[in-house]
Amino acid sequence: MRIPKARGELSEALAAALHEGTPTAALTAVPATDDADRHLSLWTLYELSYRGFDDVDDELEWQPELLALRRTLERRFEAELREWFSPPELGGPFADALFELIGNDDGASVATFVQREATLDQTLELLRYRTIYHLKEADPTAWVVPRLTTGPKAALMELQYDEYGCGDPNRLHSHLFVRGLDAAGLRSDYGAYVDDVPVEVLMQNNAMTLFGLHRRLRGAALGHLAAFEATSSLPSRRMAQGLGRLGLPAEMIAYYQEHIEADAVHEQLAVRTICGALVHEEPAQAAEVAFGALTCLGLEDRFARRMLADWGAAA
Amino acid sequence: MTDQIDHVPDFDHPDVVLCPGGPLLLRGEHVVQDAEGRQHRTTRPVSAVCRCGKSTDQPWCDGTHKVLPDKLKP
Ligand code: FES
Ligand SMILES: [Fe+2]
Ligand SMILES: [Fe+2]
Numbered sequence: 001m002r003i004p005k006a007r008g009e010l011s012e013a014l015a016a017a018l019h020e021g022t023p024t025a026a027l028t029a030v031p032a033t034d035d036a037d038r039h040l041s042l043w044t045l046y047e048l049s050y051r052g053f054d055d056v057d058d059e060l061e062w063q064p065e066l067l068a069l070r071r072t073l074e075r076r077f078e079a080e081l082r083e084w085f086s087p088p089e090l091g092g093p094f095a096d097a098l099f100e101l102i103g104n105d106d107g108a109s110v111a112t113f114v115q116r117e118a119t120l121d122q123t124l125e126l127l128r129y130r131t132i133y134h135l136k137e138a139d140p141t142a143w144v145v146p147r148l149t150t151g152p153k154a155a156l157m158e159l160q161y162d163e164y165g166c167g168d169p170n171r172l173h174s175h176l177f178v179r180g181l182d183a184a185g186l187r188s189d190y191g192a193y194v195d196d197v198p199v200e201v202l203m204q205n206n207a208m209t210l211f212g213l214h215r216r217l218r219g220a221a222l223g224h225l226a227a228f229e230a231t232s233s234l235p236s237r238r239m240a241q242g243l244g245r246l247g248l249p250a251e252m253i254a255y256y257q258e259h260i261e262a263d264a265v266h267e268q269l270a271v272r273t274i275c276g277a278l279v280h281e282e283p284a285q286a287a288e289v290a291f292g293a294l295t296c297l298g299l300e301d302r303f304a305r306r307m308l309a310d311w312g313a314a315a
Numbered sequence: 316m317t318d319q320i321d322h323v324p325d326f327d328h329p330d331v332v333l334c335p336g337g338p339l340l341l342r343g344e345h346v347v348q349d350a351e352g353r354q355h356r357t358t359r360p361v362s363a364v365c366r367c368g369k370s371t372d373q374p375w376c377d378g379t380h381k382v383l384p385d386k387l388k389p
Binding site: 096099103150151154158161162166232233234237260261262263264265267268269272 | 325326328332334335337338340359360361362363370371372375376377378379381382
């Protein structure tokens with residue numbers, strides 16, 4: 001992947017600095033044009049820690065001036081997330097309370113629209129946008145593993161092992177998506193569609209990376225995971241039905257079918273054994289778990305409302 | 316040798332877990348026979364067997380139990 005196309009003053013300055021390999025402290029003072037500019041810049045900085053860019057020196061991942069900019073952008077984003085998604089206190093047995101918090105979510109759903117009425121073009125557009133996460137599926141959560149104590153660590157690996165195909169590269173979830181994209185005639189190279197995605201997708205991706213990269217935010221990372229897994233099986237069934245209705249290839253449908261079954265397991269693990277074990281060992285993390293869960297649900301709702309509005313559909 | 320357990324595990328890690336209102340989790344490899352007598356081999360480290368009877372992916376849970384009224388939940 002190459003440096004994404006700039007979306008404003010800040011991402012323009014960042015792209016130039018990355019390209020030339022000479023970031024300076026002045027970068028932090030460049031004002032962002034808008035949210036898209038800000039989130040593309042943060043996404044680009046984060047990507048240095050995933051796969052990097054063909055046209056950027058790997059050495060820059062830990063460049064202090066870039067870390068300073070990343071931190072500035074992260075602080076603002078985290079403050080916004082905490083303001084938007086402030087959770088209620090979870091009462092009663094933890095797993096029940098977390099399932100209830102997630103179950104009460106009535107956010108907009110692109111899956112329901114795809115199931116019943118999306119056109120082929122709209123559906124392909126959605127699949128292109130989904131590449132930003134699905135091609136790094138489970139990766140942001142992998143960063144959390146070393147920050148956990150024995151109970152939640154083993155529990156998280158039990159789930160992650162399945163996401164990573166139990167060691168079989170052919171079954172790796174991100175690879176199942178690659179096969180679906182290839183069969184559907186879409187690009188499956190990492191980051192191929194980043195120039196096209198709406199800001200809401202960058203925000204979703206940045207939230208996961210923010211939670212994954214900061215030990216302090218381990219509770220939010222696992223709460224995000226729980227909400228993600230617990231809102232996947234039923235929508236995956238709707239996606240599979242919609243893709244079938246539109247005649248999309250079996251490989252793409254198979255990705256969603258795998259998630260109907262896998263995530264019916266993963267939601268139980270994420271809520272009960274992973275978040276349950278974390279909160280058992282670190283009771284103070286319960287509120288962070290709830291914050292992470294609401295962030296996942298809230299940002300998906302924003303994305304869905306954006307897409308449905310673009311498509312002229314009612315949320 | 317006696318049948319005494321000489322090693323008490325530090326953590327609960329049962330092979331079978333009944334999830335309240337939801338599926339039965341099975342750890343490890345198993346062959347599960349569905350209500351029609353067909354056999355299904357588990358394919359993942361942990362599998363979720365449907366207990367509500369309403370999954371369309373029998374014998375596995377597909378999350379349908381969550382949209383059932385309380386009295387129909389297992
Ligand atoms: S127990 Fe989950 S669908 Fe039946
Ligand atoms: Fe997955
Ligand atoms: Fe999953």
